[in-house]
Amino acid sequence: MNDITFAVLGTGGIGRRTLEVSQHEDELTPVAACDRHGTAIDFDGLDVEELLAATEGNIDSGPGDGDVATDGGAVADAPSGVKQHGESVGVVASEQATPSDDPIQAIIDHGDGIDAVLLALPNYEHDFIPRVADRFLEGGYSGVLIDVLKRSRVIEMLDERGEDFDDAGITFVCGAGATPGLLTGAATLAAQSFVEVTDVDIWWGVGLKSGYEDNRGTVREDIAHLPEYDIETARDLSEAELEAVIDDHDGVIEFEDMEHADDVLLERAGVCDAEDVSVGGILDVRRDEKPTTTTVSVTGRTFDGETATNTFELGDATSMEANVNGPALGYLKTGVRRNRADEYGVFGPAELMPRF
């Protein structure tokens, strides 16, 4: 149980920060990382520092990203010990990619030595992550898949694949970031005082001045939640248009009633109805300080007839990256434990205690 090998699919902000956080954890060894340009594999353990330097400036890109030129170094350029794929393979899930240039296939081909794969890709099409999961199913992968997806609608698609994951020996941990993720878990714990939960309010604050470059993909995903946008229109914005949206809001964007999977995950775990869950927050790209404190508030009725609210607050100095990537690895470790105990299928943060 002591050692866990993992791969990261995607080397934008999430993938890279996860590799960085994993350096602090002895029991985790990153052995593969891939992005649209290629795959780095080293079963002795990737040299994370080299990889971070080589992939600096990578965008959490998706199908619609027109600014290929602004892509920073590619995984394929990383120094010795790393497999090279000369040709750009285009988008990771592109049908145009040839097998030898297909990063997902490369990971699947080495699947025996990989306990878990973190899908650190932004969800630019509503079924993108489920289709990536299908690739792993078709490729005969057995192990753990972790996702930090946010959209509620994706959970049902994953559940539809539940039996397939079961048959394949795959433990899929979904919503393994902050929201959904850590904050969903906090809501589930907070619910324990009650016999009925009437309201779950998840409110996040992110200051992203220094972190903006690394996390443009995540910002794009957030903008898709604004009333005037959706997944497709946000995906198709150029980098310049994205920045114009941000400027229109003077760098501070407030979100309400976001479609975040905390709602369906909590309902799925029997905590409350999805409609009783609200997720919102404030993003400020002009400052590193959080514009508001990230707070989970769970209101319910106790067995002895009282109504009360339990709250969970994240310290303001904990960055978005710390709160997404720490839990992602925590859920990865718990997922591996489940998988090694032969527990397959789809699990969410309302069901698992992440391991430190």
Added chain:
Amino acid sequence: MNDITFAVLGTGGIGRRTLEVSQHEDELTPVAACDRHGTAIDFDGLDVEELLAATEGNIDSGPGDGDVATDGGAVADAPSGVKQHGESVGVVASEQATPSDDPIQAIIDHGDGIDAVLLALPNYEHDFIPRVADRFLEGGYSGVLIDVLKRSRVIEMLDERGEDFDDAGITFVCGAGATPGLLTGAATLAAQSFVEVTDVDIWWGVGLKSGYEDNRGTVREDIAHLPEYDIETARDLSEAELEAVIDDHDGVIEFEDMEHADDVLLERAGVCDAEDVSVGGILDVRRDEKPTTTTVSVTGRTFDGETATNTFELGDATSMEANVNGPALGYLKTGVRRNRADEYGVFGPAELMPRF
């Protein structure tokens, strides 16, 4: 997976409140309850209201309780559908009890139909709960044992029995109350933002004016944590002496550096060192309102070099009973899930997400 049958060992405050809370949960069916006087078993489901009425006034008694006369009704007096044991069997774990009058044995004898047993007994001797576990091991029980014990020293004793539990098909969930329990879980979740946890502070508040009578056993256990007492001397206090101690403090007792198993459970889960965990609080038996807000504070260092504190607060209107018994049942359900997935051994609240 939908239905779970459980038994309660002990009908003092914890046992009775757990039965009461379980009425709100469709998937749980209490089928047995026992105390020093006897056992009530009904596989169609106990009549909880009748049982609560019959056991009203029961003290969470232990070996040293001299006031037998103040014991309220006994389980054995509960109306039809309940087995009667005329003779008092003395203390549950007494070697003097004859097999037919032995409540633990009665539960073990019906063990096949009992998925989980809640050990709702106060720990008046440092090895009491482990010895109760031994009775179940010797009796060939297979299933889930849940404990709401508090003392750190007991965890090691349970771990020593880990392989035995494994062989027997027993999943032992320890520290499944509030502290340890819900608050330990909150600390584990809060730790996820950090790569190093430097401090865990668990601070509880309990207002026990109306609940005092029902929870004298718990108050006695708390008093054992005062500098001038220990487990043995607190156990040997008469009810009158107990009340004198409370009067000396004008009904408000503050506790610091309590030996609560949150410390070893968090260390065992790799979150921090036991010595970095402090547990304290304030008990007020003169008011129902909490004298202070129950708070868990976890301080740590993030991967990006920041120091911060994440906090979890329980609403002041959530009673001690709600916060002990809600989680106890939540951990019971999770324990049954683990057990049905063939995961045996000892688990604590730093490893499990309780089910709502």
